[in-house]
Amino acid sequence: MSLLEVKSLEVRFGHGEKQVQALYGVDLSIDAGEIVGLVGESGSGKTVTSLALMGLLDPKSAEVGGTAVLDGAPLWDERGRRRPRSKVPMAMVFQEPMTALDPVFTVGSQLVETLRVRRAMGRRQARAEALELLEAVGISDPTARMRAHPHELSGGMRQRVMIAIALACEPKLLIADEPTTAVDVTIQAQLLDLIRGLARERGMAVLFVTHDLGVVAETCDRMITMYAGRVVERGPVVEVLAEPAHPYTAGLLSALPAAAERHARLATIPGRVPPPGTEITGCVFAPRCSHRRDVCDQPQELLPHGDGREVRCIRASEIQFEGVQV
């Protein structure tokens, strides 16, 4: 049994006539210590997936279906009642380091507060632990940083604090939603290094949500490509990137400027992601796919594709896509 086991996760927004489905039967499994990349463009459903798992979707407008079991315990019961977040060994790091920390409380108080809630620590013990966490995420002079307010820190530093707060929850699963998208490249390299190191040292699993295939290649063990609220491909990163099986993964890869000859035209994916709520019976990617045949009009299943890989494309075995040599 994996650390996280998600079965047919569905999310719908709104009510009645205007209800719109955002996720369609997403299955996920993550092992302890594993880093899994969740990839896709905006509107693919990758962020909705992570927010649904964290229980951060507004219950007034979002309806979550399916099951999710973390470390043997379900995240919600059949009636949709969630286990209190403070009892679930899961934490999240967000994209925007500028706004994700409380501006009027010190770094120290935000950390100490987390430790007191999550680990029932006393004030003094929590302070000592907070210092250790700041040290663990590579913040120099943690004693001084404890007293700092978020606006006094750089973007990279704030993201480290975010990670420290997440670690304070002793997560077995860390969900990182585009954690390096808003920081500079040299700082991104530092943060990716940190996240990889922490996962290894602590045996922590990471669900790494990103739009950047480069980041996935540098950081993740396995990857999952999402499109229009569905998983379309998954497998070990090295193999998927070397030989993508779904035309969408292949399209994302070939659109990267780094993969192309200098000044050459870049490959594009014609058309747009279908807006949420579009009823599609056949392959969701078919309208934009250059390999479309009549068989693509049937509903598509996620089918095994070689060792440890799955793809939602009936023609996957007939088509060869160019990947990158890794």
Add this chain to the structure above:
Amino acid sequence: MKFFKVAGLSLASAIPTLLLATFIVFFLQRLIPGDPAVAIAGDYATPENLARIRADLGLDQPLFAQYLTWAGNAFTGDLGTSFQSGESISALVLDRLPITLILTTMALLVSILIGLPAGVLAAQKVDTSFDRFLTTGATFGIAIPNFWLGMMLIIVFSLGLGWFPGPGGVRFADDPGQAMFGLVLPALALGLVGAAEICRQVRSAMVENLSTDYVRTHRAKGLSNRSIVWKHALKNSSLPFATIVGLQVSRLIGGAVVVEAVFGLSGIGSLAVEATNQRDYGVIQAVVLIAAVLVLATNVIVDISYRLLDPRIS
């Protein structure tokens, strides 16, 4: 240490405003038509008589010299003597000030104690019927003039139900308890509008804060809703709260004039009304000066609280 530095800075920045206020108070005053010497000596006084009165009062001096004398004396606490009664203005004001201060403080408490929780609750239940009920109520509250509210309160609670004493309160020196009790209705009349105003501002600030990324972070890390709302979102809403409370104080000081009249309280507001009727320059100046100092002091306090509440303001 930070507090003293911040307080010093705020105080220092209030000094020019205070000087300007005394300036305006003094000179605007002289623009009011009518001659105090005539008011004192009566319409049939001889020119010599008038000249003597003017000399006594210093009215024959150049305006600017009059200002300097007045401001200098005011600084030492000597606000001069009333043209009308010949009493010391300082004593007159000191006699009337407590009741006004207690009234406005009580009114402010009414505003905050009702407005703040109402705003927070409305924000938590945003777009429910509870929220709509409160917001509509607040809109009405803001529109109600306080003299009308005062009269309604008198009619219902003191004339009708007889729960509170009628207009014309008890002097504070005689029976403090009874005097405070008598101020409950006036404080409600004066403070409810502020409560409505505070409720609206707090609600919108809280709604905004509750949808921010950092609140999502707090939820993600497992903080209880109570802690998120009453500790984090509320502290983040404290700037608009301090602003609106500051504005309410200035408004309360103005509103006190009307409410004191409605309830027959002899506070500083009614003193101002009497003095204006009698062209008692010195008294008017003193009242306006005190009001200006109170408003300025409020601004200084609001300013200090800004700097203490939000670490981003340096």
Add this chain to the structure above:
Amino acid sequence: MTTSKEPLLSLDRLSVRYPVGRRKTLTAVDGVSLSVREGETLGLIGESGSGKSTVARAIVGLAPVSGGTVRWEGKDVSSLGRRERRDFVESVQMIFQDPHSALDPRRTILQSVREPMDTMGRRKKSERRDVAVKALEDVGLSAQMLDRYPHQLSGGQKQRANIARALVTDPRVLICDESVAALDVALQAEILNLLQDLKDEYELTVIFISHDLSVVSHLADRISVMYLGRIVELGGTEDLMDHTLHPYSEALLSAQPLVDPASRGERIILRGDIPSPLSPPPGCRFNTRCPHAVASCRESDPQLLTITPGHSAACLRIDELHGLGVREVPT
């Protein structure tokens, strides 16, 4: 591709300083010299605080020039006559990062695209519509889009509209400031293709500013790497990518996440944060993070020197690090 005649646009020791508070000054751009040749695509790359966007803004007059000069066809733009000034303004157009906020929400796409002609009083009124429609066609927006409002367009379409607006004054230089940073990969590819097409069709000179090395190196003929308000390395794209000279450029290249990480040698991960431009370190700006810094790097300020023809770098230890002889004097 490039000729060695008078550069179209050149910066001579350009500095941009902003007063911050009462005593401090923020030096966003610190003595940058650069020339842009007609027809080339020049890439400006750097991280936060590098001053890359400020350089662009100073060129088009959106940032104050505190020192040095901007020259247009050899003439100082601060002393241009009215006609020349107008010509310069029309000739140098800029496209910004955020496609959403760059369009007026209350104007139709056609109105927004026409606007530069209306404000500059360019062309006859009757012709303006046709020019705008042609520009919109060139960026791939059909006639049905003309009367739509920005909120009815997708992000990619909005960015296309912004590009069309920049084209209606027949510019010679197009400055793209992080113009694809907010777009998904597939869209980014479309816009990059479009920019290359337009460059040929309109015979444009392009200054392409980005933090993304893969994007810049795809488009640019030459690349200028900036760090804390200075140019630290400048060279032909291939030259710079294959024979990187400056330790910062090296680290930047190495930090770029690649889909084939194995193709790169060992990853250099820089220590520490980018210093604040409010208090840049003395000596070489990069010394606080440079893996090769020695005592002298903290004292003397390296000049941008030509190392090999067309390739210059500002590093005191360039000789030791690369075993090269500095052949020429400051550029």
